[in-house]
Amino acid sequence: MRIGGALLTTAAIACLGLVPLAPAQAEPDIKDVKAKVERLYHEAEQASERYNDAKLDLDELRKDLAAVRADERRQSDRLDAVREDVADSVLRGFQGESISTVGQVVVADDPAAFLGQLSTMSGFNALQDNMFNAYATELDALDLRRQATAERAAEIAETAERLEAEKSTIDERLGAAEDLLDDLEAEERERLLSPSRSSTSRVPASVPASGRAAAAVGYAMAQVGDAYVYGAVGESAFDCSGLTMRAWGAAGVGLPHSSSAQFSSGPRVSASALQPGDLVFYYTPISHVGMYIGNGLIVHAANPSTGVAVTGLYSMPYVGAVRPG
Structure with missing residues (x-):
């Protein structure tokens, strides 16, 4: 019995040696x-x-x-x-x-x-x-x-x-x-970086706007799909305030290259009175700006993964809006 017990103990130890002491590294969620x-x-x-x-x-x-x-x-x-x-x-x-x-x-x-x-x-x-x-x-x-x-x-x-x-x-x-x-697998990375349904699939065929606002909206919408680069103001890459600055610049209205400074570029507009071309601002303190295009949508330079895209007005913490021009 002693020999048998010793064999069982040895076998148990051997089996324990095959069991990982810590769980395997989990794949990133x-x-x-x-x-x-x-x-x-x-x-x-x-x-x-x-x-x-x-x-x-x-x-x-x-x-x-x-x-x-x-x-x-x-x-x-x-x-x-x-x-x-x-x-x-x-x-x-x-x-x-x-x-x-x-x-x-x-x-x-x-x-x-x-x-x-x-x-x-x-x-x-x-x-x-x-x-x-x-x-x-x-x-x-x-x-x-x-x-x-x-x-x-x-x-x-x-x-x-x-x-x-x-x-x-x-x-x-x-x-x-x-x-x-x-750290992501190629398939996961592609899925994470691909445009979401809340953005490019909602791009409207046309935006009802007139006057200078029409020129500003037309410029911004023409950039959908362009890259986001910090500090960029075009021609093929923008940051958020760079896009709105260039868009309203195409309409003959000069804006500073700064989201917080652009918040003082025109009269304040309530969310219920928004019109295409109005600038909408996000976060406190203000650090992001987009352009309203109607039907609860904005066009904006989002981030390096998404680039210039169309998304919902309240997809970020909304602060307020102004009407340039």
Whole structure:
């Protein structure tokens, strides 16, 4: 019995060795992958729209910097002119001073030092008070303009850093989404990336619109099937605000390349009063925009998997609408 028991024990141990200690790695659930990919796409789009906002800020700051620099140059020229007048007055009013003393004032390169030398020269009261005051005022104005120039330059540097950070976020989220998709079998990946019935199969044959809205809708609808690329504004790829910007641009209406900025591009429209061509906005804070085309549908640049497509008005968290033009 002992031998038999030992054999049974050995056999049991051998059988246990054939049983996996942990369950096999489960295949990724396509619904879970789809939800994660869509979340990563949305996070990338949020960063992309912040990137677009930062680009608009940068453009404005650069224009402002050019303006304040031009103002600084004008102010410097005015200061030089007043300085020449003061120097002439010094030469006329200080005939009794030594040549070296007067010369120090006339040739002083530093405007502040020039002002200080004037205030300490003997017989300064011989100068016209208004001329001295004019120089002091112009010098203060120049200092203010130089400070404004420095502040704009610092803001530009800060905004450029913000652009780089948002670009890194876009690349990181998009890369993570691609890694998830790479884990799927080819058939599952194709099924996940194929357009859903809620999009391309619902493309209307025509959209009732008139005037500028008709031109905008016509442009947007002609792009259905084009690719979604973060930051793109055509000709064959778009992000969400790039598509609406180009569509209304075809109608002669200029819009900024930013979904949040486009929310201020026209009067607000209630959902019950929507007309084809109206811009509709999603998420809080706003990070996606599409174009209403009637019958509860929108056309929009959705995400890298879907591209430009037609889908339902409430397929995303709806925020509001505006009417450009």
